[in-house]
Amino acid sequence: MSKLLVSPSPHIHSKDSTRSLMLDVVIALIPAVICSVVFYGWQELLVLGVSVASCVLLEWAITKYMLKAPSTIGDLSAVITGILLALNVPYTTPWWVIFIGAVVAIGVAKMTFGGIGQNIWNPALVGRVFLLVSFPTYMTTWSAPKGLFGADAVSGATPLGAIQEGLMQGSTVQELTAAYDYKDLLFANLGGSAGEVCALALLAGFVYLCCRKVIKPWITLSILCTVAVTSLIFWGINPARFTDPLFNLLTGGLILGACFMATDYVTSPMSVKGGIVFGIGIGFLTMMIRYFGSYPEGVSFAILIMNSVVPLLNMWFKQKKFGRK
């Protein structure tokens, strides 16, 4: 040893890195990915492949040719955006639609703002909502799962969509929900985008993330509780017009949104208090959109709206400082 290294304290590090945290999120998504491939078959694998590859390639190309900066794909955040985007679209979506979604997610929602950490809205959700309003046909032609070795797909509406349609035609909620076995919702047997199909697989990933202390459970819990309480009130008032809490918890990608999209570090508040308020906002807006909006599904919009107020929440809800009022 010829020279001593001199630098300020601390001299050791926890060894957590952006990459290691993101890798944990990827691992947490694996059960949901496996489930969706099993339920939807090889087409879903193609959707996942196109989505992840487009997201990663786009981020690489943008950093290399437009920003002329070191590549950031090593942090794996583009992989997560890719997986989430794939889980947010039906498995029948054409590859070029998914590619456009990736361009919007990575190119517009993420890299335009300065890459990881700088974006205001969750990139995968921006991509998804862009596709929803631009290609409604592809995005709303849902098919019931046919399984890896199953028969041909049966087209149909998602549970929430079917109910909204039914309500417009004058049926009551009781008549409409009678068609669904809630066990199916939990174990995935209904039409929807890939990530909506298996609540249990998503919850397993969520528990993993909490155990690894990658995320704190408060945002997710506050969303789920708010959805439950809000729908309980409305359902209690008029069960013929409004769907019940359990139905709302298990449909429409709420679990996916609450566990993996709303908990995104970059676009959620830093403090626990802020996170709880953030979650209440998402839960409440979701229910308002579902009950009174023209879209059957509200989680994506609710999260994007609450993403926009995160800077305010960060300013309003701070942790108490030691020894200060």
Next chain:
Amino acid sequence: MSKHTFSIGGVHPHDNKISRECALQQLPIAPAVYIGVSQHIGAPSVPCVAVGDKVKVGQVIAEPGGFVGAFIHSSVSGTVKSIAPRADLAGRSTTHIEIAVEGDEWLEGIDTSDTLVTAIPEDAKTIVEKIRLGGVVGLGGATFPTHVKLSPPPGSKCERVIINGCECEPYLTSDFRTLLEKGEQVVVGAALLQKAMGGVPCTIAIEENKPEAIAHIREVIAKLGYKDMDVMVMKMMYPQGGEKQLIDAVMHRQVGSGALPISVGAVVQNVATALAVYEAVQKNKPIIDNSVTVTGECFPKQANLIVRVGTPLQYIIDYLGGIPADAVKIISGGPMMGRAVANLQAATVKGTGALLFLTEKQTRRAPETNCIRCGKCADACPMGLEPFLLNKLSKAADWEACEANAAQDCIECGCCLYSCPAHIPLLDNIRVGKGFVLSAIRARAKK
């Protein structure tokens, strides 16, 4: 066994107490020692010997330069060779008194026997004065003169003495060994501090990773029959031994921004300081040596050494077999708050508690990447600050905003930088902001 801890933040670095089985051993005296005149917080001491003077162990060689100051004693016997500027471990030049060692002759009146003296002086003033004369300073890291801490300003009252045996920094084991091997002396030292503060109760706080020390100190307290003294088992959590955190954990009181512990009725002294108090009061032995943990995974001959103040670091390292080939950084103190050594010719001071050797792999900082707003720094900050925000404000040189966001409260524990997954040098930047805020506060106070 209920475990106590502070209320905000904290991190869990691996404790790596690899030198815990190494018994305290005396380091042979170096051929020459270099005793600095500013080994404590406050005014540098003024040398009161001349070149050529013969000195004995324990003889005063420098007097306090002000109220917040300390006596400095010769740690060896021999001849004063020079009184001249010399680089300290950071490479900064301060006045050092060089003494060439001849034999080991102690000043008369110092009790060098191992007999435990338990008779405690009746008068609190006598105790504090003996502590002052013994040059005792806080050995937990801050090196604040102990007699000043024991003289509360008018209007404030001490309600509890806390002996800090947390040793929450990874690797360090000198306090642990002291508790195990000199537990009686530490406990009597604690009793002396209780007496000095007017007979208030005393809590000895020890982290749960030192069960042997907890059991031993409980035994000693029972054996000596001290009623108003107890051992509190603390959760293993960094920075449990931070003064404000420890008071919060033990007394559930939070010391305000810029306030002293005494404002909430607490006086905190570290284990090594309690031992020094015992020696100064009961044995008339001033601080002339202290225990130093020499450790690190790459350092094969780990040890807990009793080292004479002023011993060159190089001498200690050579005694233990030299610097390992793969060590790139030597830290004086623990890995979280210790200071990197720039100069191996530098001599130990009263507050030197450890020499830690780290390899490139252990200490290399990864390149900084974008903040991902995960909030881990804010979760980790034991002062409840927002390091990500202070980092930005500090880089923008917005000192007013730094002050509004309490940069001055930062205790520089390093939890934020330790936990940042983007490897942002948070604390490096916050220190700059804190420095500017503190000088602005001082300037306002002068007006």
